[in-house]
């Protein structure tokens with residue numbers, strides 16, 4: 190099997206969490222001899238090449254982050270330039286996000302089911318997973334812990350070119366956190382996470398508080 194992989198994040202490859210996830214995912218996927226070519230939607234100069242690859246390939250995987258509850262606008266802009274295929278092409282999705290509960294991604298997942306039809310492709314499932322905010326901020330060891338889980342999902346995908354298996358369904362984790370976890374997360378965002386985000390923003394050259402309101 191040869192797979193066309195499209196990273197649907199508007200962030201350039203170097204800074205894209207989706208790219209770090211794909212690096213691990215493809216390691217697992219290629220173990221059984223699957224090959225792939227990967228493109229980034231953030232690179233507009235490549236849009237003609239991505240379009241050609243879309244028409245030429247029969248197994249397509251679009252990996253995308255959740256942006257404001259659904260798919261990123263730049264990816265949408267690209268998809269609107271495509272003509273539906275209707276040639277038995279199979280399409281799957283990796284939908285990943287910042288917030289951890291599965292329920293946050295379900296609206297996006299429902300849209301992707303429809304999108305497969307709009308593109309004239311057969312829907313082969315969506316791998317749904319949150320809790321990925323940290324990939325860009327954390328050190329190498331912690332990053333490996335977050336992204337390493339996707340290696341096994343790459344192996345699963347290689348079996349039948351989709352995400353319909355029970356193992357892929359379970360990969361999402363908890364649909365909704367119990368009340369005490371939600372309380373703890375809320376507390377963390379006000380304390381530990383806030384301090385660490387302030388530190389990261391200073392390192393990135395931000396010299397105003399994160400809650401700065403220039404228009405007030």
Ligand SMILES: Cc1cc2nc3c(=O)[nH]c(=O)nc-3n(C[C@H](O)[C@H](O)[C@H](O)COP(=O)(O)O)c2cc1C
Pocket residue numbers: 198199200204205206207208254255256257258259285286287288289293319321322
């Ligand atoms: C503009 C913007 C909107 C986002 N909206 C959501 C959201 O609605 N829900 C969520 O869980 N995460 C949201 N996130 C977090 C991203 O989905 C998450 O950080 C993802 O790993 C980013 O992947 P990328 O670096 O490949 O773009 C948002 C991030 C940005 C920058």
